[in-house]
Amino acid sequence: xxxxxxxxxxxxxxxxxxxxxxxxxxxxxxxxxxxxxxxxxxxxxxxxxxxxxxxxxxxxxxxxxxxxxxxxxxxxxxxxxxxxxxxxxxxxxxxxxxxxxxxxxxxxxxxxxxxxxxxxxxxxxxxxxxxxxxxxxxxxxxxxxxxxxxxxxxxxxxxxxxxxxxxxxxxxxxxxxxxxxxxxxxxxxxxxxxxxxxxxxxxxxxxxxxxxxxxxxxxxxxxxxxxxxxxxxxxxxxxxxxxxxxxxxxxxxxxxxxxxxxxxxxxxxxxxxxxxxxxxxxxxxxxxxxxxxxxxxxxxxxxxxxxxxxxxxxxxxxxxxxxxxxxxxxxxxxxxxxxxxx
Amino acid sequence: xxxxxxxxxxxxxxxxxxxxxxxxxxxxxxxxxxxxxxxxxxxxxxxxxxxxxxxxxxxxxxxxxxxxxxxxxxxxxxxxxxxxxxxxxxxxxxxxxxxxxxxxxxxxxxxxxxxxxxxxxxxxxxxxxxxxxxxxxxxxxxxxxxxxxxxxxxxxxxxxxxxxxxxxxxxxxxxxxxxxxxxxxxxxxxxxxxxxxxxxxxxxxxxxxxxxxxxxxxxxxxxxxxxxxxxxxxxxxxxxxxxxxxxxxxxxxxxxxxxxxxxxxxxxxxxxxxxxxxxxxxxxxxxxxxxxxxxxxxxxxxxxxxxxxxxxxxxxxxxxxxxxxxxxxxxxxxxxxxxxxxxxxxxxxxxxxxxxxxxxxxxxxxxxxxxxxxxxxxxxxxxxxxxxxxxxxxxxxxxxxxxxxxxxxxxxxxxxxxxxxxxxxxxxxxxxxxxxxxxxxxxxxxxxxxxxxxxxxxxxxxxxxxxxxxxxxxxxxxxxxxx
Numbered sequence: 144x145x146x147x148x149x150x151x152x153x154x155x156x157x158x159x160x161x162x163x164x165x166x167x168x169x170x171x172x173x174x175x176x177x178x179x180x181x182x183x184x185x186x187x188x189x190x191x192x193x194x195x196x197x198x199x200x201x202x203x204x205x206x207x208x209x210x211x212x213x214x215x216x217x218x219x220x221x222x223x224x225x226x227x228x229x230x231x232x233x234x235x236x237x238x239x240x241x242x243x244x245x246x247x248x249x250x251x252x253x254x255x256x257x258x259x260x261x262x263x264x265x266x267x268x269x270x271x272x273x274x275x276x277x278x279x280x281x282x283x284x285x286x287x288x289x290x291x292x293x294x295x296x297x298x299x300x301x302x303x304x305x306x307x308x309x310x311x312x313x314x315x316x317x318x319x320x321x322x323x324x325x326x327x328x329x330x331x332x333x334x335x336x337x338x339x340x341x342x343x344x345x346x347x348x349x350x351x352x353x354x355x356x357x358x359x360x361x362x363x364x365x366x367x368x369x370x371x372x373x374x375x376x377x378x379x380x381x382x383x384x385x386x387x388x389x390x391x392x393x394x395x396x397x398x399x400x401x402x403x404x405x406x407x408x409x410x411x412x413x414x415x416x417x418x419x420x421x422x423x424x425x426x427x428x429x430x431x432x433x434x435x436x437x438x439x440x441x442x443x444x445x446x447x448x449x450x451x452x453x454x455x456x457x458x459x460x461x462x463x464x465x466x467x468x469x470x471x472x473x474x475x476x477x478x479x480x481x482x483x484x485x
Numbered sequence: 486x487x488x489x490x491x492x493x494x495x496x497x498x499x500x501x502x503x504x505x506x507x508x509x510x511x512x513x514x515x516x517x518x519x520x521x522x523x524x525x526x527x528x529x530x531x532x533x534x535x536x537x538x539x540x541x542x543x544x545x546x547x548x549x550x551x552x553x554x555x556x557x558x559x560x561x562x563x564x565x566x567x568x569x570x571x572x573x574x575x576x577x578x579x580x581x582x583x584x585x586x587x588x589x590x591x592x593x594x595x596x597x598x599x600x601x602x603x604x605x606x607x608x609x610x611x612x613x614x615x616x617x618x619x620x621x622x623x624x625x626x627x628x629x630x631x632x633x634x635x636x637x638x639x640x641x642x643x644x645x646x647x648x649x650x651x652x653x654x655x656x657x658x659x660x661x662x663x664x665x666x667x668x669x670x671x672x673x674x675x676x677x678x679x680x681x682x683x684x685x686x687x688x689x690x691x692x693x694x695x696x697x698x699x700x701x702x703x704x705x706x707x708x709x710x711x712x713x714x715x716x717x718x719x720x721x722x723x724x725x726x727x728x729x730x731x732x733x734x735x736x737x738x739x740x741x742x743x744x745x746x747x748x749x750x751x752x753x754x755x756x757x758x759x760x761x762x763x764x765x766x767x768x769x770x771x772x773x774x775x776x777x778x779x780x781x782x783x784x785x786x787x788x789x790x791x792x793x794x795x796x797x798x799x800x801x802x803x804x805x806x807x808x809x810x811x812x813x814x815x816x817x818x819x820x821x822x823x824x825x826x827x828x829x830x831x832x833x834x835x836x837x838x839x840x841x842x843x844x845x846x847x848x849x850x851x852x853x854x855x856x857x858x859x860x861x862x863x864x865x866x867x868x869x870x871x872x873x874x875x876x877x878x879x880x881x882x883x884x885x886x887x888x889x890x891x892x893x894x895x896x897x898x899x900x901x902x903x904x905x906x907x908x909x910x911x912x913x914x915x916x917x918x919x920x921x922x923x924x925x926x927x928x929x930x931x932x933x934x935x936x937x938x939x940x941x942x943x944x945x946x947x948x949x950x951x952x953x954x955x956x957x958x959x960x961x962x963x964x965x966x967x968x
Binding site: 170171172173174175176177180181182184186192193196216273276340342344345389391393 | 614615616617618634635636665666667668808831832835837846848854856857858860861862864865868877879880902904
């Protein structure tokens with residue numbers, strides 16, 4: 144089906160008008176915090192700005208706590224300890240770390256290895272090349288590739304993790320922020336907040352409840368063509384975006400931070416992918432996975448997972464989309480869409 | 486010029502350049518607290534009907550009072566201000582052309598020699614770590630993006646451009662607070678927001694006209710203890726910059742940016758600064774071999790006349806890298822560069838060719854992605870020459886200075902996240918003494934240097950909002966002996 148901007152606009156107007164007037168009196172509180180190497184932002188509406196403020200601070204503290212567990216930059220984190228000590232024997236880890244690794248492995252299996260939390264060494268290798276800190280070395284690349292492989296992670300329930308390779312390292316960069324967003328949403332709910340938007344650096348966003356006067360949170364998605372202007376209405380679900388590092392203006396071959404575990408090389412695509420899912424953990428993992436899978440295989444994965452949707456947009460305005468529930472709305476009149484979701 | 490005129494000009498310049506960083510508080514309430522209590526000696530009073538009476542009250546409280554006026558009101562304000570003892574006039578440049586302002590001020594300076602005339606750039610930004618949310622009262626529009634480094638709103642690009650375009654005056658700017666949520670609108674910025682604004686101006690060697698939120702200004706005017714509790718914390722940052730022991734510091738630079746068009750070059754400079762790439766801005770008219778001394782990469786945004794183009798070509802011939810942006814593509818050919826190799830296409834927009842020991846890169850279009858451009862420029866700098874690098878410091882901006890005529894270095898650090906952060910720093914050169922001071926902890930904590938491969942590395946254990954690091958080579962006299 145060709146996406147219709149008129150239908151999209153009508154849907155949006157209908158959703159925006161379903162609101163009660165008194166809700167406009169709610170105060171909103173907007174806070175941000177630098178954690179996990181990015182800026183987390185939370186907006187919450189509540190009758191009491193003080194309560195909203197306190198709830199947001201508690202949610203931030205939860206994210207800071209998780210960063211202390213999942214960071215691979217902090218040498219004292221539980222993940223760093225795991226990476227140092229769990230080779231060829233199971234180490235006990237905190238429940239959160241166990242859960243997020245377990246969830247990661249699920250996506251690895253679903254994507255037949257395209258999503259892989261053991262690819263971190265290669266990511267660091269290519270990042271160093273991008274910074275100009277080192278020159279490419281095929282021997283080093285080959286050595287690091289031998290360290291990669293999600294199958295070498297063995298979970299020992301209820302809380303043990305065994306790394307079956309002498310050099311395997313786990314990096315939760317493609318899922319950890321999503322997990323932290325989900326946990327922050329839980330904290331906000333426990334503190335009595337029913338309307339909030341939780342944002343991890345713009346790449347993963349969860350819409351909890353809806354803002355006053357609206358039926359959902361309106362979120363505009365990344366569009367490298369600047370022609371499609373896709374949007375989603377978020378209501379108790381999450382959206383994440385992935386895109387390869389922008390190519391260099393002044394260099395012939397530039398690397399990128401998203402690595403294809405199969406080839407060990409930075410994936411070469413200029414498309415941006417946004418994925419909608421029921422949880423932030425899922426949308427975070429899916430967006431990277433779908434970028435690596437591409438639209439052809441990606442559609443099959445989206446269809447197999449209820450409550451998900453995805454859109455691939457190339458810089459020249461080519462659009463591929465898929466959905467097993469949520470709608471992604473396109474505003475462009477001339478979008479060259481290819482939706483095979485139904 | 487006669488000797489007498491030269492001496493007079495020097496005296497004027499010396500008095501016109503104030504000490505290291507000054508904060509003017511913008512005051513609107515009827516009676517300000519005593520200057521000593523506020524910890525500030527300069528007040529900027531908006532030019533309204535009450536300005537004259539307010540200025541007299543302020544002068545009695547110990548302030549040097551400046552009238553803040555639009556360029557169109559400067560003449561009438563100067564006439565009135567000269568009679569009642571204003572210290573000077575701050576002229577808001579607005580959207581006026583620099584030549585228009587300079588011409589108007591020349592006349593006024595001549596007519597009112599006792600008044601100090603300062604030009605204010607009102608287009609500063611509230612220094613902050615920015616998020617991606619666009620908050621509206623009827624909802625929130627959010628734009629997703631791939632994960633990126635935190636976006637910092639800093640005024641370093643503005644200050645660098647002001648210094649290049651108005652070299653006779655310390656850059657002076659102001660900004661409007663962005664108060665988005667209910668609590669901020671009611672209570673105003675918090676202490677750390679004020680602290681960062683003050684510290685930023687100090688670190689960049691600039692002057693600031695600081696607006697206070699109505700609740701804070703009214704509170705202090707009414708001697709409200711809560712308001713004073715806030716301001717007393719800000720005062721330690723106000724004291725921090727003027728305490729700077731060096732009156733003459735030269736910013737170190739790896740990159741020279743040649744521009745006379747701040748619209749085209751502003752964002753690239755902003756991103757270079759945000760990535761802690763030490764840079765110097767030059768107007769085309771000021772471009773000279775001396776201006777490019779110590780620079781590894783020069784980025785040219787402006788059209789250059791033949792002689793200036795040759796300066797850039799000579800720079801490349803000696804081993805430098807020149808990046809010619811947009812319409813400056815034909816620079817090398819125009820200046821007979823001695824191009825010795827066929828151009829190599831680097832991307833759709835860029836080609837590179839060897840020139841002597843160095844090279845030129847031509848970018849056919851304006852910089853559309855300043856973030857990528859800044860990272861490209863960093864990669865062009867020889868790694869053994871990078872003057873300053875930071876790690877684990879995505880929210881930190883650093884400025885490296887060299888006290889004039891000394892081998893010492895000073896690093897000014899600002900943390901826009903406004904929360905304690907451990908920062909790892911690497912500075913080109915061998916330094917044996919590293920001392921860190923901050924408004925929160927005072928002076929000074931000795932840090933352990935690690936010297937390797939011509940660089941000195943050290944870790945600032947806890948950078949809150951601002952800090953200053955003194956680096957001394959082994960042979961230099963200790964800092965304390967000079968203070």
